[in-house]
Amino acid sequence: MENIHKTTRGKLSETELAYIAGIIDGEGCIGLSRNRTKKQRQKNPKYQSEICVINTNKRLMDWLKRVGGLVNVRPRNDERWKVAYRWRIKESEHPDFLKAILPYLVIKRKQAELIIEYCETKIRQYRKGEKWDMKDEELAKRESYYQQMKLLNAKGNKAHPQRLNESTPEKEML
Numbered sequence: 425m426e427n428i429h430k431t432t433r434g435k436l437s438e439t440e441l442a443y444i445a446g447i448i449d450g451e452g453c454i455g456l457s458r459n460r461t462k463k464q465r466q467k468n469p470k471y472q473s474e475i476c477v478i479n480t481n482k483r484l485m486d487w488l489k490r491v492g493g494l495v496n497v498r499p500r501n502d503e504r505w506k507v508a509y510r511w512r513i514k515e516s517e518h519p520d521f522l523k524a525i526l527p528y529l530v531i532k533r534k535q536a537e538l539i540i541e542y543c544e545t546k547i548r549q550y551r552k553g554e555k556w557d558m559k560d561e562e563l564a565k566r567e568s569y570y571q572q573m574k575l576l577n578a579k580g581n582k583a584h585p586q587r588l589n590e591s592t593p594e595k596e597m598l
Contacts, residue, residue, distance in 0.1 A: 436491070436524075444491060445528030447484070452477040454522075454535040456542065456573040468558045471546075471566040473539045475521065476512040485509040492517060519543045535576050542569045 436444075448454065453476050460469040478498065479485060485495045493513035500507060513521055522536040529536050547562045558566075 440490075441525050442528040444488070445525040445530075447477055447488070448475070448525065449529055449531040451479055452532070453577075454532045454539055455577055456539065456570050458567075458570050468563055471570055473515050473518050473542060474512065475518055475539075476510055478508055478510045480506040480508050482507075482509060485511050491521065515543070535573065538569060538573055538576065542566075 453474065455474045457472050457474060458469045459472070477485070477488060488511045489495055491513065493511055495509050495511045498508040498510050519540050522540050526533065526536055526540075546566065547559070
């Protein structure tokens with residue numbers, strides 16, 4: 425399989441793509457946020473996809489920069505905590521990046537598929553003065569993607585036990 429996505433500075437091996445997918449599955453976040461600020465978005469909220477990894481290991485974060493993106497230091501809320509780093513890539517690079525690691529994702533595969541679809545079908549917003557204008561159909565579509573992602577990333581879903589001792593039927597485990 426040829427790696428042609430623009431987020432790799434050079435080609436990454438299949439092993440490296442699988443390793444990145446494992447990091448995203450275990451330590452990362454694939455999400456969609458909705459923000460509305462009075463100054464910037466008086467009429468419509470801003471929907472933005474996000475792919476990031478937060479970790480305290482600087483070597484790992486520097487290695488992730490091979491894919492592209494930025495690494496920022498996150499402020500510590502407690503002096504006893506280790507310094508944490510946040511790696512992320514630009515939204516415009518999300519579809520290509522996710523397509524490259526999709527075959528290797530296990531836990532966050534549905535989130536990745538949803539973000540790919542979202543990025544490939546969204547219609548660009550246009551600015552009118554200080555307001556962003558978006559047609560009602562586009563706004564409804566983005567809100568739908570946001571709600572779907574919210575369900576996929578929900579914590580504490582009782583319909584899906586997290587531990588094997590939480591009455592998981594054996595048939596489902598096989």
